[in-house]
Amino acid sequence: MTEERDLHPLEEKLLVYLEENGESSDAEIIERSDLPDEGSYRRAAEWLLSRELVREISRDEEEFVxxxxxxxxxxxxxxxxxxxxxxxxxxxxxxxxxxxxxxxxxxxxxxxxxxxxxxxxxxxxxxxxxxxxxxxxxxxxxxxxxxxxxxxxxxxxxxxxxxxxxxxxxxxxxxxxxxxxxxxxxxxVLVTRVLDITEEGRIALRAAKESITIGAITPEILADGSWRNAKFRRYQLDIPPSQIHTGRLHPYRQFLDTVRKRFMALGFAEMRGSLAENEFWNNDALFMPQFHPARDIHDVYFLSDGIKVPPPERELEERVAEVHENGGNTGGRGWGYSFSRKQSLQAILRSQGTALSARTLASNPAIPGKYFGIARCFRYDQVDSTHLPDFFQVEGIVLGEYINLRHLLGLLRLFAEEIAGASDFKFLPGYFPFTEPSVEMHIKHPVLGWVEGGGAGLFRPEVCLPLGIDVPVIAWGLGLDRMAMLAMGIEDIRDLITPDLSRLRGIRVLPDHLLKGKVDENA
Amino acid sequence: MPKIEVSRQDLFSIACIDDPGDDKLADILSLVKGEIDASEGDKLKIELNDTNRPDLWCVEGVARALRCWNSGAEKHLTELPEPDMDIFVDPGLEKVRPFVAAFAACGWAPDERELDALIDVQEKLAASFGRNRKTAAAGFYLLDEIEFPVRYRTASPETSFVPLGFDQEMTLSEIPEETETGRTYAHLLAGSELWPLLEDTGGNVLSFPPVLNSQTTGRVSAGDSRLFCEVTGTDWDTVQLSATILACNLQDRGAEIIPVRVNYPEPYPEKTVVSPVIFSDLMITSMDSVRGVLGVDISPESVRKALQRMDYASVKLDETGITGILPPYRRDGIHAVDMIEDIAISLGLSSFEPLLPEQFTLGRCAPIEDLADAVRLLLIGTDCEEILRPVLTSREKVMDLSRTPKSPVSIANPMTAEYGVVRNTLLPGLLEVESTSAHAAYPHRIFETGEVLIDCEEGYCRTEVLLTCLVCGNKADFGDIHSIIGSVCHARKLEMSLADTDDARFIPGRCAAITIDGRVSGVIGELHPLVLDNWGISRPASAFEIALSALKG
Missing domain, CATH: 1.10.10 (Arc Repressor Mutant, subunit A)
Incomplete structure (x- = not known):
């Protein structure tokens, strides 16, 4: 018995019954013994059979349809x-x-x-x-x-x-x-067995009856000291643990948190904006002409009649209008059209994170300064496996007296390495109405190969000067949903915002791996 | 972004380079801010990212940029003959479709492929640059079928001609009903009783712009070497630039361009305009600006070379000033920085060594996000699972199903009713989680912190961050939800008190307004079985929703 574990209480109950009643069938034992239920009986029987403390006298299998x-x-x-x-x-x-x-x-x-x-x-x-x-x-x-x-x-x-x-x-x-x-x-298939106790079973049962075996330790046992002369029943330790549904952060929010932490570590201060903007902040202040196709009713959500966003200061609005019309004091000639104040005040849902940057530039930011923001943006897209009604964009700006194109490229390289975890990257000339020069970064993702790594550039003088900024400003922006899908190992973008709790519980992420392309495949 | 489909053979033959293969080509296309969209056999699809460069939306334009980068600036539309063809514009058109530009191109006979390219660029200009033919649309004709001068006049809906591709006459009023292009474009003339018509001296109709050309004069086919081109539209700049781009393309192909004089009546500001117009926008900057923006100590001579490779035919410079003239097909230079970017592109971005900004700046978290992070961790500690839901939702979910007391802000132009409003509460999103998660092991304790749009006084709206938490399971009563907000407030060192309130979402007598540090900040209660029933939720649920800022303390 030295190596044998002690009898489990269920085992003891079954042995007691067999010793008293001799050969018995499954049905008899389940009905008459002290075992609490059929499951307990079957477990105890299996354990005892494997230890040869009981034996099978006969076994019948009968099929029913x-x-x-x-x-x-x-x-x-x-x-x-x-x-x-x-x-x-x-x-x-x-x-x-x-x-x-x-x-x-x-x-x-x-x-x-x-x-x-x-x-x-x-x-x-x-x-x-x-x-x-x-x-x-x-x-x-x-x-x-x-x-x-x-x-x-x-x-x-x-x-x-x-x-x-x-x-x-x-x-x-x-x-x-x-x-x-x-x-x-x-x-x-219905299996009917007849079991009986073996000689070893009788010995084990006798030994069990003679010693005190402790199962769960209770405060009473600790208080009365009875544990001093008792044996501790050995547990079966290799059974799977019961699962706890712990509180947990949302995997996409964890991804966004990781991105935020990286930016803060790089010396960027966080910007916040609002879901609704007027066209002034979303477009006009960014020198996007009012006839630009991306401002079309098929690309931007307008808020219903009557809902407004506070208008910009009159002087600021006039400076921006002038820049659109004739370039104002920027040295440029503007877009050459008649600026509409009415359109400028139209309330819309923010369509680009750059609106945050426009507001930050207008609010007397620190120079030198670095700012970033993660913004939910809205585009006119049919919802499907690659498009959501709203999506997250990260946006960054860097202001400084001696900032130039090479700093822009340097920052992009830093983002590629630090934020996107890219092994390789390249710069291509891009086009955005608010930056010149404009650069698009492509990054080599460990899984997908070359993907877009964001658009960037130096804000045009027509953007900066009316907002009161007379130093160069680097601007950079990137949609995060796709990067998050890659990091989280999901293929349908709708899973990022799924209402299905069991699906959500199935997405397991390692926050410390989120920006390295390592993903848990078992999503 | 405009996409074009070109023949590789055509592209490289007019670009005067050997086919470099797709990998190399991808790099070369950065010159025109282009990307290979698809490549199959001879077919190449290119996406052009610069929405201000309509000259690049065709094989001729892309080829020209590659050619010039290799061998320097070219002469465009120089030494043109005097115009000997006239178009007379009738009064009244200024109200419908005011402008027309035209020229003839002789001595180059396109083959099938080249003709296709010509039609493609004509379509692309009208569709993208010309705003679906509104501001500008072009047409090609057989020069020898036209008896000059041509009249650009207004016509009554009863005027008839044989449209291109048909074999019988139709009246202008039949065309919008009988033909595909008519159905697509007739709305551009809506509201006008008189419609525009181009007609020659012999009474032959050239075109019913911007809808259809005529079969008689418009049936251009491969091998025709004497072409007439016209552009009509509502915007002078767009019309002229389209004509100039087409003329440059045809000249590049080997045609001789013969200008046309357009004669305008009162009240047009100008009496005659000769097209194609030779634009020559001056770009002026300084070496200091170039060096400042690019961050390199570049020499004036290198700047000149770089610009010539971008087709700036004339570059005047000394140690301080730089004056460049944009080629006639470009009008996108509206500030000196545009020319500086051209220098950067010409030199190649890979020639600039990246630098990190050296100045010290502080990294900092936005205060509301700092608070959100702290509160989210507290909720995780109470065994709650975090949820993330979309900001756009439906009026039905917010109002009908969830019985929210205040109406959310609507979108004026929703794509579908399913995403027709901006959420003003997070609770419907969490209820939707419950309605789809009956199979997930209970109990459910879920929360979201997120932005909502609040419609406040005087019609202004404001973004606010809310915290909403919901418990659902066999036992999920007021006490269960109360203990969560209670322990959060305790951890945040806040005094919380409750006062009975009425709210259609909750059971009367089990619903309270939450006051935190003396300020009413939210609501808590057992969800009304009506709400649960609406959402098909089969277990009891309780929830609270508060303004996150109330937990600041």
């Missing part, structure tokens, strides 16, 4: 598709197409009935069509109807041994172990 979901469907139809098909042919149907016109069963089920009937030889097909080789009412399918369906019409199950061999063979064919939801029959 019951109707599966498809069988129940047949019962409702009053016939099986095979029998119905044989009858249709007997009545003169000459082709599968003829029979499939009958809507008693769908085309698929007629088709598979036809397949099995030609396989069993009940039907033959030649150039003239299909023919019977039997009398339908004398086939095994009629027998199944009478002996199985009729008897099970009120539910329950039948002993397989009572059924003729050909019927059993069909039932076995049609009761798959997998895909039970479409099975015609289900076959259940």
């Amino acid at each position: 019951e109707l599966g979901p498809m069988g129940i469907g047949n019962l409702e139809a009053g016939v099986t598709p095979e029998l119905a098909m044989l009858r249709e042919v007997a009545r003169g149907a000459g082709s599968l197409q003829d029979i499939q016109k009958n809507t008693l069963f769908d085309r698929g089920r007629w088709g598979s009935a036809f397949g099995s009937l030609t396989k069993t030889g009940h039907l033959k097909k030649d150039a003239d069509g299909i023919h019977l080789t039997c009398e339908p009412e004398e086939t095994v399918f009629r027998k199944i109807w009478d002996l199985v369906y009729e008897l099970l019409s009120g539910g329950g199950e039948l002993k397989m041994t009572r059924l003729p061999e050909d019927v059993v063979s069909i039932i076995n064919d049609r009761s798959p172990k997998r895909g039970k939801s479409r099975a015609e029959f289900t076959v259940n």
Whole structure:
């Protein structure tokens, strides 16, 4: 007994019963012993059998058949598709197409009935069509109807041994172990065992009765000191733990948190904006002409009549209008059109994170200064596996007296390495109405290859000067949803905002790996 | 972004370079801010990112940029003959479609492929640059079928001609009903009783712009070497620049360009305009600006070379000043920085060594985000799971299903009703989670911090960050939700008190207004079975929603 573990209380109960009652069947033990339920009995029996403290005297297996979901469907139809098909042919149907016109069963089920009937030889097909080789009412399918369906019409199950061999063979064919939801029959096996205690069992039981074994430690046991002379029952330690649904952060928010932390670590201060903007801050202040296609009603969401966003200061608005019309004091010639104040004040949902930068520039920022913001933006897109109604964009600006194109490239390189975890990157000339020069970065993602890594540039003088900024400003922006999908290992963008809690619980991310392209595949 | 489809063979033959292969080509296309969209056999799809460079939206334009970068600036539309063809514009057109520009191109006979390219650029200019033919649309004709002068006049809807591609006459009023292009473009003339018509001296109709050309004069085919081109539209600049771009393209192909004089009546500001107009926008900057923006100590001579490779034919410079003239097909230079960017592109971005900004700046978290981070961690500590839902939602979810007391702000032009309003509460989003998560193991304790749009007084709206938390399961009563907000307030050193209130979302008598440090900040309660029933939620649920800022303390 030195290496043996002590008896579990369930094991002890079963041994006690067998010692008192001798050979007993499963049913007797479950009904009469002190074991709390059938599950406890079966567990205790398995443990004791493996330790040879009880032995199996006999073992009987009996099979029972019951109707599966498809069988129940047949019962409702009053016939099986095979029998119905044989009858249709007997009545003169000459082709599968003829029979499939009958809507008693769908085309698929007629088709598979036809397949099995030609396989069993009940039907033959030649150039003239299909023919019977039997009398339908004398086939095994009629027998199944009478002996199985009729008897099970009120539910329950039948002993397989009572059924003729050909019927059993069909039932076995049609009761798959997998895909039970479409099975015609289900076959259940009932095992009946008779157990008895062994000599080792009696010894173990005696030993157990003589010593005190402690299961759960209670405050009383600690208080009365009874543990000093007792044994501690050994636990089975390698069973799976029960799962705790812990509180957890949302995986996409964790990704965004990681991006924010990186920016703050690089010396950027966080900007915040509002969901609704007027066109002034979203577009005009960024020198996007009022006729720009991206300002079209098909690209931007307008808020309903009457809802407004506070207008900019009149002087600022006039400076911006002048720059649009004729370049103002920027040295440029402007877009050359008549600026509409009405359009400028139209309230819209923010369509680009750059609106945050415009507001920051107008609010007397620190120079030198570095700012970033993560903004929810809205574009006019049909929602599908790659588009959401709103998406997250990160936006950054850097202001400084001696800032130039090379600093822009240097920062982009830093972002590629620090934020996107890219192994390689390249710069291409880009076009944005508010920057010049403009640069697009492409980054080499470890999984996807070359992807867009954001647009950037030096804000045009037409953007900076009216907002009161007379030093160069680097601006950079990137949509984050796609990067997040890659980092989180999800393929449908809608999963980022899923309302399905079990799906959400299935997305497991390692926040410290989020920006390195390492993902848990088991999403 | 405009996309064009070109023949590789055509592109490289007029660019005068050997096919470099797709990888190399991808780098070369950065010259025109272009990207390869697709490449299959001879077919090449290119996406052009610069929405201000319509001259690049065709094989001729892309090829020209590559050619010039290799061998320097070219002469465009110089030494043109005097115009000997006239167009007379009738009074009244200023109200419909005021402007027309035209020229003839002789001595170059396009083959099938080249003709396709010509039609492509004509379509692309009208569609993208010409705003779907509104501000400008072009047409090509057989020069020899036209008897000059041409009249650009207004016509009544009963005027008839045989449209291109048809074999019988139709009246102008039939065209919008009988033809595909008519159906697409007739709205551009809506509201006018008189429609524009181009007609020659012999009474032959050239075109019913911007809808359809005529079969008689417009049936241009491969091999025709004497072409007439016209552009009509509502915007003078767009019309002229389109004509100039087309003329440059045809000249590049080898055609001789013959200008046309357009004669305008009162009240047009100018009596005659000869087209194509030779634009020559002056760009002026200084070496200091160039060096300042690019961050390199570049020499004036290098600047000149760089600009010549970008097709600036004339560059005057000394140690301080630089004057460049944009080629006639470009009008996108509206500030000196545009020319400086051209220098950078010409030199290639990879020739600039990246630098990091050296000045010290502080990294800092926005105060509301700082608070949100702290509160989110507290909620995780109460075993709540964080949720993220979209900002756009439907009126039905907010009002009908969730019984929210205040109406959310609507979108005037929603794409679908499903995303027709901006959320003003986070609760419907969490209820939707419950309605789709009955199969997820209970209990459910979920929360979201997020932005909502509040419609405040005088029609102004304001973005606010809310915190909403919901518990749902076999037991999820007032006490369960109360303990969560209670422990959050305790941790934040805040005094919280509750006062009975009425709110259609919650069960009367089990719903309270939350006051934190003396300020009413939100609501808490057991959700009304009506709301649960609306959402198909089969277990009890309780929730609170507060302004996140109330937890600042």
